[in-house]
Amino acid sequence: MPLEVLGQRCLSEREPELGLGIVASVDRAARRLGIDFPATGEKRLYALGTSVLKRVQFRAGDSVTSREGTTFTVETVEEEDGLLVYFGAGRRLREDGISDVTSVSSPAERLMAGQVDPGEVFELRSQVLEAQAQFRQSEVRGFLGGRIELIPHQFYILHEVAARQIPRVLLADEVGLGKTIEACLIVQRLLAVGQARRVLILVPESLTHQWFVELLRRFNLWFSIYDEERCTAQEQSTPGENPFLSSQLALAGVRFLAADERRREQAIAAGWDVVVVDEAHHLAWAPDAASPEYAIVEALARRAPGLLLLTATPTQLGLAGHFARLRLLDPDRYNDFDRFVAEAEGYATVAGVAEKILAQKPLTPRDHAALKAIFQKDPVRLEQHLAALAEAQPGAREALLKTLLDQHGTGRVMFRNTRAAMSGFPKRKFCPVPLGVDLGAAAAGEPASAAPTDESDEDLLLELGEEPGAIVSGAALLARAARELQAEESGTEGEIRYAFRGDPRIKWLVDFLRRHRTTKVLLICRSPRKVAAIEAAVQERAAIKSALFHEGLSLVQRDRNAAWFAEPDGAQLLLCSEIGSEGRNFQFAHHLVLFDLPLNPGLLEQRIGRLDRIGQTETIRIHVPYLTGSATECVIEWYQRGLNAFEAPLHGGDAYRQEFRARLLALAAKYRGGEIDRAELDRLVADTSAFREVLARKLKQGRDRLLELASFNRATAESVIERVRAADADPRVRQVLLAVLEHFGVEVKEHEAGDLALDPSRAYLESFPSVPAEGMLATFSRSRATAREDLRFLSADHPLMQDALDLLIDSPAGTAAFGTIVSDQPNLLLEAVFVLETVADSRWRVDQFLAPTPVRVLIDLRGTDLTAERDARAVAREFEDADIHRFLERPGFDAPLLQRMLAAANGVAAARTGELKSEALARATAALDAEAQRLEDLRRLNDQVRPEEIELTRQQLQHTRTAIEQARLRLDSIRLIVQGPA
Known part of the structure; x- marks a missing residue:
């Protein structure tokens, strides 16, 4: 029945959300049809005869409602002047009087109204x-979406952390191993499965936009950046509302919250499921005082179930700083610093036994005694392990090692992978650039008489350095180098007037850039003022495409400059202050220029780590230009000869800083390269080398090795990656x-x-x-x-x-279809698709055992179940679309008959759901019972397992069982098929 009469009712197949339409105008000359949708106030023009619009027709047995709200069951239908008239319960209703919000959405209603889709839909x-x-x-739901390579240790950490009811861990992989990626993977998984809905990420202000871009480009996660401007705008648009409630995913600078009490309280009150904190080693804490940054994180950590702390240098500030971060993760477990120190001292014994187990060496009586001390909470288990070892049972050593790791150390709350256990990293090549200076002549090549040489004239020389053609003597350059180092290390660099026009290092840098015009070069130095002075000196000598990256620039400008540096035709040189040492990744570059050197080995490693990281494809060349006989030469020799810090990753950097910084600074300040200075430097290098050997031995025997064993299991990681692939x-x-x-x-x-x-x-x-x-x-x-x-x-x-x-x-598309199948055996078939659904809080993750599952049923007119005989593909091959309106006009088929067929189909589907529920219950019980038992066993050995985690696992099992048992069928779609001869 075509749509061509004013008052006829219809639906738009493409825009069902518009509601019930009514023919408002018919222009036969222009072949146009005007449709009003009163419920939404929309008006549309369509071509006459369009297939987008479907006529709405109710049948006997359907319910209809008038605009006045009167509802009755249709008994008969007549047509008057092209409009349908419905009769029932003594009432008469013309179709143009039907309620505009009438729903024709259930599969049966759509089919009886003639609103069907092609079989392919x-x-x-x-x-x-x-x-x-x-x-x-x-x-692996939630493991797949990251645009990243499948790095085993990252997916092992994801597998371990994301499975926990309370994910609270310290991600402490070495620089370059991808802590940011690990945190993003965990967040993506928790969001995907519904375990987390609200996430707050706190970062140093300099990394805000980098995190935003990383989350969006790699993980398709759109986080809102929170700063004062956003909060103010939000409060103006919605007065009285907490601005932190306007977004589920928030990204903010930790100092922004720490510096403003009102914003801090708003962020805490907003409530979060997971809090992520980058560069967590900056959170300063002492037993009697805590920094504002630490205090805000501590307040958030108390309320949020999930907490991820990221740092590449967990012990940079010593054991006290490390303890402070572990205290954020579990304040009940880490409440006694002295106890923590005592435990840390015992790691060496455990690591020694673990090494023997790994190397398959026999255990000595002394090792057995150590094991008894370790297993004093569970001596029976130890006896079982030792018996299995004595009998050489397969897997006995692995089982003992796993229990040993579970029992001791911080392995459950901290993950730290090291390069020593990984492969695929680039090599480092140290390229020192000694630049000779004549202490009796000007560095610029002028006669010695043209320039003062007395160190007392240093200020004058610096002033001269500001003017083109200024002459700076070698002695003045060396004095300036010493003065810069002392000022920068003492925090008084503001007194330094940086000027490098007469500095040989600038000439070398410009020459290097000219010789390697297609090479990307990253330069890192101490401060923004120094960056600006270096760039000014470079640009005076040559038109080099360069960009700046320092804290004096806005976050947006920093990001733009970093992006320009990353472009193939962009900047050749990026000059960074020290903030370029943290978080920023420039692994597409292969040349690093260190214009100065910090006296902190950990900071040096962070600088090199901007290039030396996963994804680096070439050998990294580390260039350090320096004046011979300068303070920098002294520092270089200490790093290279004493620590080999340029060509290999350095561990325990803070220990070296504490032990040697004062002595190194005093020597560097007076160093000029003479015999006396060289002799003192040789003694310092020898002492450093000896200290390094002791420290390396201590680290190998102690905590680092235990963490390495607990932080990565290749077999598990490969299994996860295989499933992802x-x-x-x-x-x-x-x-x-x-x-x-x-x-x-x-x-x-x-x-x-x-x-x-x-x-x-x-x-x-x-x-x-x-x-x-x-x-x-x-x-x-x-x-x-x-x-x-x-x-x-x-x-x-x-x-x-x-x-x-x-x-x-969510649309009605495909919920109703009609057609025919050619056959010598006439019949009427109903193909119905039900969905077995559970209702439960997403945090219980019931979907992993019983996701909304389609149940297909095929029955005939007599209610016979034909599902097994004719699968979906077979029916689809034989099916042909047909005109349902003609079929509905034939006698013998009505709404009650359809309802009887649907009831029969529902009975068949209900019988099949019993098996689906039983299987899901069995899987859930086996998995969650085993997990709860594992956690209870683990807690007997290791008090790092929180009681709440065990209780939540038990609750998850209870809620999952209830949800599965109460799962209900929902009719999703039907297809009516007339079977008969062609």
Whole structure:
């Protein structure tokens, strides 16, 4: 029955959210149809005969409601002047008087109203339901979406931490091993499975935008950056509301909150599921005082179930600083510093036994005695392990080692992977650049008589350095180098007037840049003022494309400069102050210039770590230009000869700083390279080397080795990665997503190397979620996505996949279909798809055992179950779409008959759900019972397992069982099929 009469009612298949439409105008000359949608106030023009609009027709047995709110059951239907008139309960209602908010949304209602879709849409809907169930029940849900390489130790940490009810850990991998990636992976997983909804990330202000970009580009997580400007704007738009409640995902500078009591209280009151803190070693604490930054994190940590602390230098401030961070994670366990120190001293004994177990060496009576002391809480278990060892049972050594690690140390709350246990890192090449100076002549090549040489004239020489052609003597340069070092190390560098026009290091730098014009060079020095002075001196000599990165620039400008440096045709030289040493990653560059050297080995390692990290593809060349006989030469020799700090990662940096800094500074300040200075330097280097050997032996025997063993298990990591690769290779991801995009009118074109170009300009929606209006390039290949910044990585975890599936499932598309199957045996078939759903708080993660699961049923007119005989593919091959309106006009089929068939289908589906529930209950009970028992066993050995974690696991089992037992069927879609001769 065509739409061509004023007052006829209809629905838009493409925009069902508009509600019930009514024909408002008919222009036959222009072949246009005007439709009003009173419920939403919208008006649309359509072509006459368009397939987008479907006539709404109710049948006998349906309920209808008038605009006045009167509802009755339809008994008969008549047509008057092209309009349908419904009769029932003594009432008469013409279709133009039907309520505008009438819902024609249930599958049965849509079918009886003639609102059916093609069979291929019904089939697509079924495929989407199956895909969604598979994705949501996947063990690696939330592991897939990061546009990152699959690095084993990172996925091991993700696997270990994300499985916990209370994820509270210190991520302390060495510089370059990817702590930020680990934290982002954990957050992405917790958000994906619903264990976390609100996340706050606190970072140094200089890293705010880098974190924002990393979260968005690599993990498709859009965090709101909080600063005073945002908070003020939020309060103005919604007075009286806490600005931190306006976003579920927040990113803020830790100093911003620490410096403002009001903002601090608002952030705490907002409540968070997970708090992440980067560069946590800056949180200063002492037993009698704590910094404002530490105090805000401590207050947040008390309320948030999840806490992730990130630092590459967990012991940079000694054991007290390390204890302070562990105290944030578990204040009940870490409440006694003296006890903590005593435990730390016992690590060597445990590590020694662990080393023997690893090396498969026999255990001595002394080792047995040590084990008895360690296992005094559970001597029975020790006897079992030793008996298994004596009998040479398979896996006995591994079992003892695992129990030993569980029992002792901070392995459960702290992860620290080291380069020694990893592979694939680049080599370092130290390239010292000695620049000779003639103490009797000017460095600029002028006669010695042209320049003063007395150190008392240093201020004058610095003034002269500000003018082109100024002459600076070698003696003055050496004096200035010593003065700079002393001022920078004492915190009085503000008194220094930096001027480098006459400095030989600038000439070398410019010459180097000219010789290597296509080479990216990162230069790091102490302060913003020094950066500016170096850049001014460089630009005076040559037009070098350079960019600055220091705390004097705005965050946005820093990010722009860093991005320009990363571009192939961008800046050749990036000059950084010390803030470039923390957090920023420039592994695309291979040359590092250290214009000065800090007397903190840990800080030197952080500088080198900007290039020496995962993803670096070439040998790193570390250039240190220096004047012979200068203070810098003294420091270089100490680092290179005493510590080998340039060419190999250095551990225990803070210990060297505490032991030798004062002595090194005193020597460097007076050093001029003479025999007396050299002799004193040789003694310092010898003492440092000896100290290094002792410290290295101590670190090897103690805590570091235990953490290394507890922080990475290659077999587990490879198992996880294998499952991720299998999910990446699953063809269903591509097939389902492309089919849904096509259904909604998003144009998909093949691009180079299998990439896809997505164009939403012709989509049936005003804006398609997760696809920019200008379109985007995407790929399903992880290797392509990691190599190309302009490609979006599509996976089962990508927001586009989730949004596209939800968009289809939440719409009526495919919920009703009608057609025929040619057969010699006439029959009426009903294909119904039910969904078995649980209702539970997402934090219990019931989906991992029973995700919303489609249950397909096929019955005939007599209620016979034909599901097993004719699967979905077989029916789809034989099915042909047909006109349902003609069928509905035939006598013999009505709403009561459809309801009887649906009741029969529901009975068949209900019988099958019993088996699904039983299987899910068995899996949940086995997994969660075992986890609770494991935690209880572990707590008997190690009090780092919190009682709340065990209780939450028991609660999870209880809630999961209840949810599964109470799972209910929901009718999702139906297809009515008339079977008979052609």
